[in-house]
Amino acid sequence: MGIKTALPAAELGLYSLVLSGALAYAGRGLLEASQDGAHRKAFRESVRPGWEYIGRKMDVADFEWVMWFTSFRNVIIFALSGHVLFAKLCTMVAPQLRSWMYAVYGALAVMGTMGPWYLLLLLGHCVGLYVASLLGQPWLCLGLGLASLASFKMDPLISWQSGFVAGTFDLQEVLFHGGSSFTVLRCTSFALESCAHPDRHYSLADLLKYNFYLPFFFFGPIMTFDRFHAQVSQVEPVRREGELWHIRAQAGLSVVAIMAVDIFFHFFYILTIPSDLKFANRLPDSALAGLAYSNLVYDWVKAAVLFGVVNTVACLDHLDPPQPPKCITALYVxxxxxxxxxxxxxxxxxxxxxxxxxxxxxxxxxxxxxxxxxxxxxxxxxxxxxxxxxxxxxxxxLLPAQPSLSGWGPFEHPQALQVHMS
Known part of the structure; x- marks a missing residue:
């Protein structure tokens, strides 16, 4: 078994203090660099008007984040708020039908966002994997699932399928790939669970309820079918003591993280500065270290915010979703x-x-x-x-991390193969 060593409290406190001081010093250098570079010609494409009332422009190099929290923000809020509202009403009036409400609302939201042809395309993949599950052959289900996934990752099939999406908008490509790829993983999970438990007789309706659950549809996270089906099938779900407080705290942390990233984009330009190497070469070492650290942590913050928002909604729906990613700087083994x-x-x-x-x-x-x-x-x-x-x-x-330990290789537990898949 692997060995984990926790830092003593005193050492951890000292480490946190030193890290905070170093980040503050690096942040000062980055702030000065952003002020000096705000009007550079090389920055014009990725630094746009932002908080004009205090004279700060905004780093818009990450188009996904900018779209999520500017023009696409209202759509996200409207769609998720509608899901929460209808879910609450259905839970109060007819809790046995709440899984149907999730599926119908999710399918309508997908059709309204991406068009009816995109919805039909995904339904085709769902039906294909459902039919494969009826044959009871896991190798066939996994093979067909991987072939479906490849059709959304490799040309010419990806170009042909993307032609089914009508209209154009900024996040269309992101939503197309996200919804399609996660649909394939969910359908494959359904098919493999059906093969593993033929006595449970899962139906196509169960697959559609699973796939079109809106909070997870476009961006995940993935819940395996067995977990989702068991949780969403509870007729009278009961909240654990303190669960609502935890949901409020999680929602509050997501809001704080969004505000923190917005402040960074207006004051530090962590994504734009690396694009101008001539300017970056003139920065002091402390500012460069802060820039590297900020870019390292930014991907995690972005994923944590995304998963934090959808996980909050899922918890309101009495689900237990996968936890957000662990901070990169807190990984020890x-x-x-x-x-x-x-x-x-x-x-x-x-x-x-x-x-x-x-x-x-x-x-x-x-x-x-x-x-x-x-x-x-x-x-x-x-x-x-x-x-x-x-x-x-x-x-x-695969290289043995600790040859003296039992087993082979560095994995501390059969569940411990961890893959970075951002």
Whole structure:
């Protein structure tokens, strides 16, 4: 088994104090750099008007974040608020029908956002994997699921399928890839669970309720079908003591994180400064260190905000969703380097643990790890940089971290293959 060592409280406090001081010093350098570079010609494309009343422009280099919290913000708020409202009414009036309400509302929201042809395209993939599940062959379900996923990741099929989406708007491509890819993973989970439990007789309606749950539809996280079905099928769900307080706290943290990122984008330009290498080379070492640290943590903050918002809604619906990613700077052992915990659970359950068995011998462990990273490569979109990333991580993870420990390789637990899949 792996060994985790916790820092003593005194050392942890000292570490936090030193880190806070270093970040404050680096932040001062970044603030001065952003003030000096705000009017540079190289910054004009990615620094736009922002808080004009205090004379600060905004870093708009990350178009997704800007779209989510400017023009697309009202759509997100309207859609999720409608989901929460109808879910509450249905739970009060007819709790046995709440899973149907989730599916109908989600399907209508997807159709309103992406158009009816996109909805029909996804229904085609759902029906295909449902039919495969009726044959009871797990290898066929997994193979068809991977083929469906490949059709959204590789040309010419991806170009052909994207032609079914009518109209154009800024986040269309992001929503197309997100909704399609997560749909395939959910349908594959349904098919494999149906094969594993033929006595439960899951229907196509169960698959549609699972897939079109709106908070998870476009961006995840992934809940495996068995967990989702068990939780959403509770006729009279009961909240645990203190659960509402936890939901409020989670919602509050998401709001604070959104405000913090907005402040960063107006005062530090952490995404725009690296695009001008000539300017970045003139920065002091402390500012460069702060810039590198900020860019390292930013991806985690972005994912934490996204998952935090949808997880809050899911908790209001009496679900227990996968937790947000753990902060990169709080990772101490290899087994904790998870990013998207939902996809990690999916990979572990259907690929890594299925092939690797007890993870006690070399050949099954090698096959399980290679297969997992092969599917990860497909999920991220095959290209040279992804091939290189997968190769280095795959065979780097197979090197024994502690040869004296029992087992083989660095994994502390069968569930501990953690894959960064942002």
């Amino acid at each position: 290899f087994a904790e380097t998870h990013f998207d915990r939902g996809i990690n659970d999916w990979l572990c359950k259907y690929v890594y643990n299925h092939i690797g068995g007890e993870h006690s011998t070399v050949i099954p462990e090698l096959a399980a790890t290679v297969a997992t990273f092969a599917i990860t490569t497909l999920w991220l979109g095959p290209c040279d940089i992804v091939y290189l990333w997968s190769f280095l991580n795959c065979f780097g993870s």
